[in-house]
Amino acid sequence: MDIQRLISMANQIGDFYESYPNQSHAQHEIAGHLNKFWALPMRKQIAQYVNEQGGTGLHAAVQASIKAHLQL
Amino acid sequence: MDDIKYDKNIDYGTPTSQSTKQVTLTVDDREVTVPEGVSIMHAAAVAGVMVPKLCATDSLEPFGSCRLCLVEIEGRRGYPASCPTPVAEGLKVHTQTPKLADIRRGTMELYISDHPLDCLTCAANGDCELQDMAGAVGLREVRYGYEGENHLKSTKDESNPYFTFDPSKCIVCSRCVRACEETQGTFALTIQGRGFESKVSAGNKNFLDSECVSCGACVQACPTATLIEKTVIEAGTPEHSVTTTCAYCGVGCSFDAEMKGEEVVRMTPSKHGGANHGHSCVKGRFAWGYATHKDRITTPMIRKNISDPWQQVSWDEAISYAANELNRINQTYGKDAIGGITSSRCTNEEVYVTQKLIRAVFSVNNVDTCARVCHSPTGYGLKQTLGESAGTQTFDSVMQSDVIFVIGANPTDGHPVFASQMKRRLREGAKLIIADPREIDLVANSPHIRADYHLKLRPGTNVALISALSHVIVTEGLVQEAFVKERCEWDSFVEWRDFVAKPENAPEALSEALGIDAKTLRDAARLYATGGNAAIYYGLGVTEHSQGSTTVMGIANLAMATGNVGREGVGVNPLRGQNNVQGSCDMGSMPHEFPGYRHVADDATRALFESAWDRPLSKEPGLRIPNMLDQAAEGNFKGLYCVGEDIVQSDPNTQHVTHALEQMECVIVQDLFLNETAMFAHVFFPGASFLEKSGTFTNAERRISPVRRVMTPKNGGLEDWQVTAKLAQALGYPMHYNHASEIMDEIARLTPTFKGVSFKKIDEMGSVQWPCDDENPAGTPIMHIDAFVRGKGKFFITQYVPTTEKVNAKYPLILTTGRILSQYNVGAQTRRTKNVAWHDEDILEIHPHDAEDRGIQEGDWVGIRSRAGDTVLRAKVTERVQVGVVYTTFHHPESGANVITTENSDWATNCPEFKVTAVQITRVNQLSDWQKHYKTFSEAQLAYAGRDLEAAKIELD
Numbered sequence A: 001m002d003i004q005r006l007i008s009m010a011n012q013i014g015d016f017y018e019s020y021p022n023q024s025h026a027q028h029e030i031a032g033h034l035n036k037f038w039a040l041p042m043r044k045q046i047a048q049y050v051n052e053q054g055g056t057g058l059h060a061a062v063q064a065s066i067k068a069h070l071q072l
Numbered sequence B: 001m002d003d004i005k006y007d008k009n010i011d012y013g014t015p016t017s018q019s020t021k022q023v024t025l026t027v028d029d030r031e032v033t034v035p036e037g038v039s040i041m042h043a044a045a046v047a048g049v050m051v052p053k054l055c056a057t058d059s060l061e062p063f064g065s066c067r068l069c070l071v072e073i074e075g076r077r078g079y080p081a082s083c084p085t086p087v088a089e090g091l092k093v094h095t096q097t098p099k100l101a102d103i104r105r106g107t108m109e110l111y112i113s114d115h116p117l118d119c120l121t122c123a124a125n126g127d128c129e130l131q132d133m134a135g136a137v138g139l140r141e142v143r144y145g146y147e148g149e150n151h152l153k154s155t156k157d158e159s160n161p162y163f164t165f166d167p168s169k170c171i172v173c174s175r176c177v178r179a180c181e182e183t184q185g186t187f188a189l190t191i192q193g194r195g196f197e198s199k200v201s202a203g204n205k206n207f208l209d210s211e212c213v214s215c216g217a218c219v220q221a222c223p224t225a226t227l228i229e230k231t232v233i234e235a236g237t238p239e240h241s242v243t244t245t246c247a248y249c250g251v252g253c254s255f256d257a258e259m260k261g262e263e264v265v266r267m268t269p270s271k272h273g274g275a276n277h278g279h280s281c282v283k284g285r286f287a288w289g290y291a292t293h294k295d296r297i298t299t300p301m302i303r304k305n306i307s308d309p310w311q312q313v314s315w316d317e318a319i320s321y322a323a324n325e326l327n328r329i330n331q332t333y334g335k336d337a338i339g340g341i342t343s344s345r346c347t348n349e350e351v352y353v354t355q356k357l358i359r360a361v362f363s364v365n366n367v368d369t370c371a372r373v374c375h376s377p378t379g380y381g382l383k384q385t386l387g388e389s390a391g392t393q394t395f396d397s398v399m400q401s402d403v404i405f406v407i408g409a410n411p412t413d414g415h416p417v418f419a420s421q422m423k424r425r426l427r428e429g430a431k432l433i434i435a436d437p438r439e440i441d442l443v444a445n446s447p448h449i450r451a452d453y454h455l456k457l458r459p460g461t462n463v464a465l466i467s468a469l470s471h472v473i474v475t476e477g478l479v480q481e482a483f484v485k486e487r488c489e490w491d492s493f494v495e496w497r498d499f500v501a502k503p504e505n506a507p508e509a510l511s512e513a514l515g516i517d518a519k520t521l522r523d524a525a526r527l528y529a530t531g532g533n534a535a536i537y538y539g540l541g542v543t544e545h546s547q548g549s550t551t552v553m554g555i556a557n558l559a560m561a562t563g564n565v566g567r568e569g570v571g572v573n574p575l576r577g578q579n580n581v582q583g584s585c586d587m588g589s590m591p592h593e594f595p596g597y598r599h600v601a602d603d604a605t606r607a608l609f610e611s612a613w614d615r616p617l618s619k620e621p622g623l624r625i626p627n628m629l630d631q632a633a634e635g636n637f638k639g640l641y642c643v644g645e646d647i648v649q650s651d652p653n654t655q656h657v658t659h660a661l662e663q664m665e666c667v668i669v670q671d672l673f674l675n676e677t678a679m680f681a682h683v684f685f686p687g688a689s690f691l692e693k694s695g696t697f698t699n700a701e702r703r704i705s706p707v708r709r710v711m712t713p714k715n716g717g718l719e720d721w722q723v724t725a726k727l728a729q730a731l732g733y734p735m736h737y738n739h740a741s742e743i744m745d746e747i748a749r750l751t752p753t754f755k756g757v758s759f760k761k762i763d764e765m766g767s768v769q770w771p772c773d774d775e776n777p778a779g780t781p782i783m784h785i786d787a788f789v790r791g792k793g794k795f796f797i798t799q800y801v802p803t804t805e806k807v808n809a810k811y812p813l814i815l816t817t818g819r820i821l822s823q824y825n826v827g828a829q830t831r832r833t834k835n836v837a838w839h840d841e842d843i844l845e846i847h848p849h850d851a852e853d854r855g856i857q858e859g860d861w862v863g864i865r866s867r868a869g870d871t872v873l874r875a876k877v878t879e880r881v882q883v884g885v886v887y888t889t890f891h892h893p894e895s896g897a898n899v900i901t902t903e904n905s906d907w908a909t910n911c912p913e914f915k916v917t918a919v920q921i922t923r924v925n926q927l928s929d930w931q932k933h934y935k936t937f938s939e940a941q942l943a944y945a946g947r948d949l950e951a952a953k954i955e956l957d
């Protein structure tokens, strides 16, 4: 899929959790959302983008969450 | 005593009463016990005594004008009319005495002397209460003669496409006037003049040009042939009737299909319908002619490429071609390249077998449904907060509401029969708050109703609105803390409370973004929190945004914080656009969930389905519709089975959708018509209309209602689930069902909330609201009564994030979309009925100020350009929309409303942001490039079907 589209979708999820006071919990939730609702090919693509291409354009919290909690 | 068993075939003359106090009296020596407050006429009917009557009928309040229903009461003088006279303990009533017989004959004589005596050739012959009463009172002669002054020469009004008004037959009983007021709430009819001069008038206009919305309530109430369906005039009276469910909107009205053999003569709203109680709207009541429209495709067709003409083939050939193609794609590209899409227009059983096919045959969860583009945020948001992806109330609950809060919904157009009920409650005095960028009819354009607050917010600011209202409730001490403590997760409440209490969420801080002054916001919040039972009704104006799910959660927060969940009169009520939005979601049509909203990664659930379906299932969530299209555009998704859905017309950014479809190798479309998506298909399976199959629909209040087959499917005899089962069989996965009821039995076996549901139960009860299980064998009208489904209700912080779809110098206006009463969704059905008399094109509404800036006048053709594409529509200049906002509907394909909309979507569910698109509007004198291309393309595609199919038309004049 177009990576720009995945980036903006993932950032939107990050935006929702941005105002949560407990940010470590929020990071669980962001990746949790991806695990629950994104098909595996989409998750693989975003993970690869973060891990191999530096994840430019993704919010920091989203990147951190993907690194720590995304299931592949 | 036992509750009275009402028989729907009996007219009790006046409505029943809700009183719990019982009164006993005797009528003609029969003792009868009835609730206090009913009329003597009603009590008599319960006792089996039918008092002659003309102006009374049990759907309306008594009027007491015809004087045919006189009775004698021992100890009282005179001859009181029995319809307006309430019962009292110990009354002794006589309905038949020589004196009463005399008076009644005299009255009837007067009526008949001014009535054409063409009974034998009258369309209502055999179905006329005047005729019945003449017989009942024993009228044998008319002494006045017919020479005197009469109304026999009055001309007929045939302007309404569905019914006629013949004043020569009118007895001025005023039933129609009262039906239009009490049942429908439109107040289109009046009795004009007095005495002999009095007559029924639609505001001195013909019916079509009047305020009439063609709901049919007056036709239903008329005791004579004055108001009568044109189909009855043409076909004669029906000979049998079958109860079924409307296939249009999410109200889910129950109808009696009145038949002559296999031909429908008329559809009449069923008096015992749980959702509609005998009322209807123009769509369900009259707009069913599409089922026999000549455009229907009834033979399966295949083709290799979409640039090839279609080839008509046998069912076997079409099925085996489709199966071979899917197998080939599976082998070449893998299972991830295959998926299925169902529709909210499918029955529960059809959705169930389609998702079963994809999941079981291909071991992939790429199944989605059109709720993706409408109410997927509802499913997500309500599940997160309350624990169940469904509305909390039954429709009747609105009659207990003190404050009604409508957000992003237009009930009088989108959910007309429920709107009539809501209007009745509003006329009784309930308060009304409306949040909508546009002035919908409920704001000030419905007789005797005026919104207490119209929060005319800017499109895309729903979350800011909810935050501002929540801020007032939290900071002014309006939270129902006892409720929250007992029923909700306290920690989540505290987090939410602290968040909304922040100064940036105050009405004063958000006022500018919203375009609403702070005081109005505060007053509205106070009314919602303190006005008594407060109920929220919302629609696509909430969900179809980049923050759709956030708003749904915010709404749930509001309801929980104010204790407005878990009893009659309150709650969170999503108004579903289409008949089976709720049902198709319940049936596991979403890529991450099995039936009953259980995640595919849940091992226990998956094991249950694996053993029932005898195939290994995937634990990975599948692709959603927009993901499928994105994958297709990149060449990674190749095979699609699309049942009853028209993604080309209904999904955003049409050109992206069609480009994606063009990359696919096997698109299978199952539908009644060669719809817009079918123009990109390789296999066409002709579907069966709702009149041609059995199954169930589940409406917005979780009511499962029967769809019953009244004629043979025109596609060679297959119901849609049978087509799916044949395809499954050809793919090596036989499905062993003999009847749709067996599919429901399987659903009930595998889904706890449906455990007690069966066709047998639905036959017995008429309909049933899930959850229906051992604890609630008769279903559940109101949810979350003692506890939330998820245990404790959970609050979520809902931060307002403005959409990225922003106005700028190039695209300075916001386009928002909606729907209108006479048309339905993509219009494939309603455009093929006489409903086009009310709406034959989509129009762009623009504020006078914006119009003037651009030199645009009423009726001008205007170009609408967005970042996604452009199209041309005719302009209507109106203050209903605010400055900076334009509005249109999307019922006609050639309008290309979705050529304009973008792929922006809800963060949680990918529900498209249909309600906010930045656009520029200019005067033009030719169609857009897209429209020109559409015209050539669709004409060619229709020609490929080798039949004389009508193309959608748009011409600049």
Ligand code: SF4
Residues within 6 Å of the ligand: B176, B179, B180, B184, B186, B187, B188, B189, B211, B212, B213, B214, B215, B216, B217, B218, B219
């Ligand atoms: S059809 Fe409905 S809206 Fe029209 S006049 Fe009759 S009751 Fe009123």
Ligand code: SF4
Residues within 6 Å of the ligand: B169, B170, B171, B172, B173, B174, B175, B176, B177, B200, B221, B222, B223, B224, B226, B227
């Ligand atoms: S049109 Fe029918 S319902 Fe209306 S006043 Fe005349 S007879 Fe009665």
Ligand code: SF4
Residues within 6 Å of the ligand: B246, B247, B248, B249, B250, B251, B252, B253, B276, B280, B281, B282, B283, B284, B285, B415, B416, B417, B418
């Ligand atoms: S379209 Fe909706 S309101 Fe109208 S008859 Fe059908 S279910 Fe009822």
Ligand code: FES
Residues within 6 Å of the ligand: B052, B053, B054, B055, B056, B063, B064, B065, B066, B067, B068, B069, B081, B082, B083, B084
């Ligand atoms: S039926 Fe009672 S007055 Fe007409």
